[in-house]
Amino acid sequence: MKYLSIFTIGPVQSFIAQARKLQDLYAGSFLLSHLTKFAMGRAAESGARIVFPNPNQESAPNRFLAIVEAASPEDLRKLADDLEESVRSEFKRIADEVMSHWGLEPNEAFKRQIDSLPQFYWAAEPYDSTDYGRCYINVIKRLGAAKTLRSFTPLSESFGRKCSLSSEYNALFCRDRKAAHMTADAYELAAIDDRFLGRDETLGAAAFVKRCLKFAIPEFKDNFPSVVDVYKTSGKEYKEDGERGGYYAVVKFDGDSMGLWYSEPRLEPGRSAEEFQAYLSGRISGFTANTSRQAVGMNMRVEGARVNNGVVIYAGGEDSLCMVNLNEVFSALAGLREEFGSIDLSEYTEGRLTFSAGVVIAHVKMPLSEVLDWARQSEHRAKESHEDKDSYCLTILKHSGEIIQYCHRFYPCGPDGENGLRTLENLVSILVSKQVSVSFIYQLSREFERIAVSSDRSAHREMFLAEARRILTHAEFENEDDRRNTVEKIMSCLDLLYERESNLADLLQYLRAIAFIARERGGN
Numbered sequence: 292m293k294y295l296s297i298f299t300i301g302p303v304q305s306f307i308a309q310a311r312k313l314q315d316l317y318a319g320s321f322l323l324s325h326l327t328k329f330a331m332g333r334a335a336e337s338g339a340r341i342v343f344p345n346p347n348q349e350s351a352p353n354r355f356l357a358i359v360e361a362a363s364p365e366d367l368r369k370l371a372d373d374l375e376e377s378v379r380s381e382f383k384r385i386a387d388e389v390m391s392h393w394g395l396e397p398n399e400a401f402k403r404q405i406d407s408l409p410q411f412y413w414a415a416e417p418y419d420s421t422d423y424g425r426c427y428i429n430v431i432k433r434l435g436a437a438k439t440l441r442s443f444t445p446l447s448e449s450f451g452r453k454c455s456l457s458s459e460y461n462a463l464f465c466r467d468r469k470a471a472h473m474t475a476d477a478y479e480l481a482a483i484d485d486r487f488l489g490r491d492e493t494l495g496a497a498a499f500v501k502r503c504l505k506f507a508i509p510e511f512k513d514n515f516p517s518v519v520d521v522y523k524t525s526g527k528e529y530k531e532d533g534e535r536g537g538y539y540a541v542v543k544f545d546g547d548s549m550g551l552w553y554s555e556p557r558l559e560p561g562r563s564a565e566e567f568q569a570y571l572s573g574r575i576s577g578f579t580a581n582t583s584r585q586a587v588g589m590n591m592r593v594e595g596a597r598v599n600n601g602v603v604i605y606a607g608g609e610d611s612l613c614m615v616n617l618n619e620v621f622s623a624l625a626g627l628r629e630e631f632g633s634i635d636l637s638e639y640t641e642g643r644l645t646f647s648a649g650v651v652i653a654h655v656k657m658p659l660s661e662v663l664d665w666a667r668q669s670e671h672r673a674k675e676s677h678e679d680k681d682s683y684c685l686t687i688l689k690h691s692g693e694i695i696q697y698c699h700r701f702y703p704c705g706p707d708g709e710n711g712l713r714t715l716e717n718l719v720s721i722l723v724s725k726q727v728s729v730s731f732i733y734q735l736s737r738e739f740e741r742i743a744v745s746s747d748r749s750a751h752r753e754m755f756l757a758e759a760r761r762i763l764t765h766a767e768f769e770n771e772d773d774r775r776n777t778v779e780k781i782m783s784c785l786d787l788l789y790e791r792e793s794n795l796a797d798l799l800q801y802l803r804a805i806a807f808i809a810r811e812r813g814g815n
Contacts, residue, residue, distance in 0.1 A: 293418035295426045299354040301410045309456045317515045318501040320605035327351040343572030352608035375411040388507035400476040404496035423564040428554045454495030462493030525616035540620035543666040544648035546609030547680040567639045579606035625712040645681035647673040654690040695804045718784040722809035726777045729814045732806040736799045
């Protein structure tokens with residue numbers, strides 16, 4: 292008998308989200324992808340047919356869907372149990388090889404933490420090729436129930452200092468046991484390089500394994516850029532002891548309503564849901580593997596690990612996490628959204644794909660964990676901000692503590708329905724070119740902030756645009772042609788921005804954000 296089966300590996304929080312630097316993020320993502328592809332390989336060896344994702348894609352999400360043949364439900368459960376055991380054995384092999392590299396013998400505390408990971412969930416539904424959509428919906432529901440009703444084995448950790456990355460685990464690795472107030476079962480590695488264990492860090496088993504992944508998985512590269520590297524690609528010098536530092540951007544996006552696309556597509560006659568799922572997954576994996584890197588402009592070298600505009604932390608399935616310098620973040624995001632929306636589905640169905648994104652601009656000295664939390668919150672808020680999604684939420688975390696946040700649709704903006712981020716980038720570029728001082732936006736904002744609470748936005752439009760033109764006419768230009776061209780470009784941008792705002796208060800918030808970004812990118 293055939294079953295439509297779904298398998299997932301986690302937890303994502305422990306493997307990816309808990310990080311102090313980009314290397315941690317990348318290592319967690321790489322490890323989770325490695326385990327998923329390992330599981331897919333074992334499933335295929337047992338005769339399963341993988342529906343999605345594409346087993347050959349560079350980065351895999353933490354789940355896969357397969358059609359499995361088993362004589363009985365008991366045989367299916369045995370296959371799933373064997374698959375789980377193989378994944379746990381692979382993770383244990385990785386951990387053991389890391390320990391072997393450092394000449395360490397795993398003790399009971401280390402084994403206990405390693406044995407608690409990874410978490411493995413699965414669900415299955417009798418396969419019916421004539422009603423595939425129903426089968427898929429049911430297996431997704433079963434997986435949700437399996438996660439809700441999962442058996443829970445508490446991790447018994449004695450009182451002691453906690454891991455710097457994963458606070459639920461006791462720390463087992465340090466540079467100086469006495470200085471770190473570590474227990475007797477901790478490993479002291481005084482001569483270890485800072486890349487693997489910082490002088491002020493104490494790490495648990497999983498965190499230490501992620502840091503040392505290169506010693507167990509040869510294809511893993513441990514020269515991933517830092518946040519400062521991403522910042523410096525904007526052409527600015529970073530001084531470690533500087534008071535001001537600078538800003539960089541985090542972009543986290545996720546496809547909109549992908550569950551509906553996979554489960555309830557309105558297909559052309561003669562097309563099957565199963566066929567469409569495989570096609571859709573393949574096209575999305577091609578986008579995440581190639582287009583996201585092109586749009587971000589990643590150009591990493593094996594040695595040196597420098598980048599053009601940013602780095603892709605992970606791009607598996609329909610979601611991605613990128614770090615981009617401030618000069619390129621809006622053009623990169625606009626390019627990503629345009630390319631994602633251009634994925635051709637016309638052979639199978641009508642409509643186009645969209646995604647929603649969280650964009651966080653943060654100071655390089657802000658803890659990475661906090662920036663990532665804001666990125667997740669921003670993405671979630673973007674999806675909730677409009678009924679049909681297709682939005683982004685920009686959050687600016689100023690070094691002073693002030694927070695600027697707003698949400699907007701990607702489309703439409705203006706008479707041609709162009710991506711609204713293009714308009715934002717055009718206005719920022721004009722200000723960065725120093726043809727006009729950034730101060731004109733602050734002046735315009737101050738003059739209208741008292742009346743911004745009014746709901747009658749149409750009554751303010753002509754007044755707002757007229758005052759903007761008046762301020763610009765008093766700006767200094769080299770010649771009259773420059774004045775005329777620059778003023779018209781700015782007025783066109785302001786007109787488009789006003790058109791897409793729901794109220795004047797939002798527009799002023801938007802403009803203050805633009806002014807801040809332009810100033811950080813070198814505007815007067």
